[in-house]
Amino acid sequence: MNLWQGVNEFVAVAESQNFTKAAAELSISTAQVSRQVRMLEERLGIKLLYRTTRRVHLTEAGQLYYQSCRPLIEALQGAEHAVQQLQSVPQGLIRLTAPVTYGERQLAPVLNAFLEQYPDIRLHCELTNQKMDLIADDYDIAIRLGKIDTPDLVARRLGSRQLFTCASQAYLDDAGIPETLDALRNHNCLVGTLDYWRFRDEQGERILRVNGRLRCNSGEALCDAAMRGLGIVQLPNHYVGDALKRGELVEVLTPFRPEKESISALYPPGRQLSPKVRVLLTYLTEHLGQ
Template identity: 65%
Template sequence: MNEWQGLSEFIAVAETESFTRASQQLKISTAQVSRQIQWLEERLGVKLFYRTTRRVSLTEAGQLYYQSCRPLQDALHDAERSLSQLQSIPQGTLRVTAPVTYGERQLMPVLNRFLQEYPQLSLSCDLTNKKMDLVEGNYDIAIRLGRLENEDLVAHRLGTRRLYTCASATYIDHHGSPDTLSELSRHSCLVGTLDYWRFRDSRGERMIRIHGRLRCNSGAALTDAAQRGLGIVQLPDYYVKPYLDDGSLREILPNFAPADEGIWAMYLPGRQLSPKVRILLDYLAAHL
């Protein structure tokens, strides 16, 4: 018994609500579609469709069967496509979106090297701090940083970023360095888009509300302000690590540093990844 017999015809009729349109989609005769559906109903012992002169619709049993069969057909197509793509050369255009500063400082140098190594591929990259819709923008991958919201996307972890709390030697000489989280309230903090900072102590994660003379949604501007001694800042490593390394900034409250945050590649669920997307994901995971 061929358990797949009639499955393609059944799904086509269920989705087109027409034996004629199903036959056109499958490029077979309407009579053949009808025979396969009849055979399937006899084998299953249930009626799958209501038929009238005007329309074809699923019965309750047909709806249940369709919900189970559709993923099976998709999986079969994906399996066949993955075999055909196994030896294929990745080609075409990749569309990627990522946050601006992370994209400029971390991502684009890696992507530029990727293009050098894979000259048959092209890249379209939108750097924006706006969370872009992958379907609407036709993106293959979206880079997300930090904590993920509940999104109907697949998350592929590429690496981590670390948040540093730091200040300049000038600020520390004039105002001292806090030793506890409670002492932050007596200091001038450089405020970004959020009015709290993340820390971690023996009780777990802590959110500490902060205040100061300067608020700005630019990490680069806050880094400059910190270097000038205007206050304490908390920023990801790609903003401040070079200045921590050369000594122009010093880490504050290292014993309370929060856990590292994830760097993620997000993509749409449900289908086998194309070779070009798979090879880009592997490359980013290896080089970021």
């Protein structure tokens, strides 16, 4: 005997007080709901529902039976969910986009280690400095640096990066060391895509317009120019960090160093994150946060 036969249908009717609504909730026909409830009543040998043309009411026995069945259904649903979670091994394809240099220097080693740990996951990583449309281009995650200006996406902070203002010792020996922000006007500043640099003083954030002989949209090129003694540059740590450690570049205006910028993972809202995406976000947070 199938003790569950008719139970789901009965509970749905009891909660909606309507056979048609119960059928819609269970995605079956109204006739099937009615037949299952009738067979349940026949098996139990007692009436569970009062049926009228407008509403359905529980009998005293029906109320008692409903109160007993509801926890059983919830327990069964919980058991099924637990088993599904146990079996939901992260697997499949993840599509990710990130800025080029940050992706090459900082992100790629972390992603490669992630793939070693999760052999059932495949990764399509697009390194580009263009801001891709996650929904139109079907990306699961976008890594963005700095301030997030896309409120239509969900942002999860992974870590941070630091901007350094620096130059070669040879340049500083020749042009002098700037001690104040105003002193930058007398120096050759190697400019990137933006014609301003960010600093911080006792009043808060300072935005300073800069100019010089070289303007280039490549951080690698600007870092190389600075190491060659062509001027002062402001770049994130993943461009100049190694050169600073080796002494090929020297930080200047250290008291005015700006606050760290966020490194964020963006993904479309309203989506139930799959196990593969959830586990990658957790992995990135743990490792990029270091």
